[in-house]
Amino acid sequence: MSKSTPRTVSLKELDPKDIIILVVGPSGSGKSSFVNSASGIGHGIVGHELVSKTREILAVKYTDEESDQEIVLVDTPGFSNTFKDDSEVMRMIMGWSRKLKKRGIVIAGILYFHKISDNRIPGNPLKALCVFGELCGGFGAALSKTILTLTMWNDVDEATGDKRLAELEGMNFWNMMLKYKEDVETARELVHEVLRRQGPMSSQNMAPTDQESARLALVKDLETLAERQLSIFRNIEGGSRNSSELELEYRQLRLQMDEAWHKLCNHGQAYKGHKPPVMQRLLPRGRYPV
Secondary structure, eight states, X not given: OOOOOOEEEOGGGOOTTSEEEEEEOBTTSSHHHHHHHHHOOOGGGXXXXXXXXXXXXXXXXXXXXXXXXXXXXXEOOOBSOSSSOHHHHHHHHHXXXXXXXXXXXXXXXXXXXXXXXXXXXXXXXXXXHHXXXXXXXXXXXXXXXXXXXEEOGGGSOHHHHHHHHHHHHHHOOXXXXXXXXXXXXXXXXXXXXXXXXXXXXXXXXXXXXXXHHHHHHHHHHHHHHHHHHHHHHHHHHTTOTTHHHHHHHHHHHHHHHHHHHHHHHHHHHTTTTOOOHHHHHHSOTTTSOO
């Protein structure tokens, strides 16, 4: 395959063989910088200002030199956006992804960006994963395709970064966490990890530990909530005659999701200071010092 020049593309230009990677997360977390570093498209799409620069969904297509595969990085408006509220952003992403699905094109991976300089993950990422569940075959499938991408390491000292990383690992919720250090090497490592995860995962046949079993039980409860929330969301969007009742139930489910997220955070505190074996494999000390 000949190498193609990095370029922005419309949804109609995408091919079922393309590797589609959604780039999501709060505004100012480094999403546009990552797209630039990984694809080499140039600095025109990168925004460092406090004002959210990515207002629409922007797809950038390029050929990965190592795998020779066509990669499409989908830069999305950030949550806590200057111009759009979170529900509008989620509707944009869902609408774009549904059109993708109708064409038989699947999402290969989701990079959820989080600034390590933040004390905690802003908002509730479970709400975003609920929406992605429709596109990936369920909440659990969306979670399995998601990499928590940790950014802004230059904004914290080593001790603070290590502490916050340990807290995130202690949650034992994210299947994978990787660092993006605003350079080409770590940007492309994220893309290559998505490519590697297209094949069978060696850990799938391992017997779960007690800690992993507890996490899986929480995820199962979340999946039940997510499926109901998504069903209600579709009915509201479809103009159901019982929309007022559905909206009330939807708000109640959102509160339950917030409660579930806090439970996950508290679950992580019970294992504070313990690094799950899976994290040791996913953040090798040799390449990404922890």
